[in-house]
Amino acid sequence: MNPALETLAFALLEHPADSGPVLFLGAEPHPKLSDIPSLTAWQPLKPLASACENAGMNLVEEPCGKFSTILFLPGKSKDEILAGFARAHDFMAPGGTLIVGLANTAGASRFEKELSRAAPLQYSVSKNKCRAFAAGNSTPWDDVVLGEWRELAKPRILLDTDFLTVPGVFSADHIDPGSALLAEKLPPSLYGRVADLGAGWGYLSRSALGKAPKIARIDLFEADTRALACARKNLPVEAPASFHWHDVTTGLPEKYDHIITNPPFHTGQAKDVDLGKAFLSVAAASLKRGGTLHLVANRQLPYEAHLESLGLRSRIIAEDHGFKVIVSS
Ligand SMILES: C[S@@+](CC[C@H](N)C(=O)[O-])C[C@H]1O[C@@H](n2cnc3c(N)ncnc32)[C@H](O)[C@@H]1O
Known part of the structure; x- marks a missing residue:
């Protein structure tokens, strides 16, 4: 306790x-x-x-x-x-x-x-x-x-952007550099139904929609209701997006063509790599046949072996500032 x-x-x-x-x-x-x-x-x-x-x-x-x-x-x-x-x-x-x-x-x-x-x-x-x-x-x-x-307590707009955040949510004062690297590496060919696991205030989802016009819908799953409320404001009203206050570790309600994520690896103050691994297990179970998982993680996190144990093949497609971007299928 x-x-x-x-x-x-x-x-x-x-x-x-x-x-x-x-x-x-x-x-x-x-x-x-x-x-x-x-x-x-x-x-x-x-x-x-x-x-x-x-x-x-x-x-x-x-x-x-x-x-x-x-x-x-x-x-x-x-x-x-x-x-x-x-x-x-x-x-x-x-x-x-x-x-x-x-x-x-x-x-x-x-x-x-x-x-x-x-x-x-x-x-x-x-x-x-x-x-x-x-x-x-x-x-x-x-x-x-x-x-x-x-x-x-007031909502804030991040410097040089129009992203809105509130105190207490993940990366409330800046765009997370890991997420920025993943956004840069997301392919414009993403299509169909996409899920963003641990979507925070919506940075990755908005980046994916801006880059990949063939995305039919993106589902944002996020545990923090305050971050999700910001995400609703950070995505254009006409965006084909739906917002779910959801504990990702309990599974997803459907399967997806692509999943994007910057998985959490802290619970409260404590480091919790198992939480990140649980995200990846749920992602692996929620990909359609031929689907792809795009994730970013701190370089030292042991996710490749876990992905392999889930039956996914992984490739590191970029490394920068202590982060790695992995694509799995
Ligand atoms: C590393 S942050 C990434 C946030 C966002 N995707 C971004 O790029 O800024 C991980 C996010 O996962 C959320 N999270 C933590 N545990 C969760 C859970 N069990 N289910 C859903 N989201 C969770 C956190 O609130 C946080 O917003």
Whole structure:
């Protein structure tokens, strides 16, 4: 179990909240939290959202109203965490409390100090190499600091492009160089039905559609609902594209002429090469006869052997800046 979640749950038990409604931002199931009857859960990542639903939590697309207690288990980007503090503040009922859970390696003490710029801290608990720290709103939060954090929450346009992103999504501040290399190497001959696995905010899909006019439809599969919302805006409205909030590791609903992907290899903070391999297994199972898989990966990732074990032949067609582009069939 996520140790920051354990620490958050521990802090809540040590410092019981009043019985008012609870909002859990970045929710994950936990035996001591999942059955709080008044708990509303928000989780942008599909695998974790499904886990919350399976645990019987009340999951919402976008919370509304005010809450006495806000639990916040942030992602890993600085802007996302600070913007999340402001968002949590705006959901707090008068006399409410925000409790944040973060791993020490994710900068727990630094973000604890950040929160104390806006509001006096109520308590801090250290456990499991993580911290949970709390601030209430019985005294008003510093307006200037809140204003800074609200600014960070705003969608941004990437420099010299018209791509829109939001904090917290993969590569929120630049085009990923691996994806740029794959986009450059995608052949204009791609045709028919194409899937983009882990489509993020839509860079590869838009590049493929721009390059290969014989693509009849492209399906974007992405676990992060915030990235997918950006992808909807980053592809032209008339693009033959459909958008799926989907955990790719659970398989795809149909087969494809071509699959493109820059597979993830992290779960939260931790390196997770098995996640990348799971993407490739799903891709191999979802190609039509004669279909091709086009992927980019960090050079050191051992994907060729895995592709071979799946019965695919692979060729490295480009290498640059520590990345390799592989075509498999
Ligand atoms: C390396 S990024 C590539 C993003 C995008 N294709 C690009 O080129 O910018 C991998 C993407 O996979 C998504 N992802 C991670 N786990 C996933 C899963 N289980 N199912 C679907 N997408 C997932 C991440 O949110 C991230 O957007």
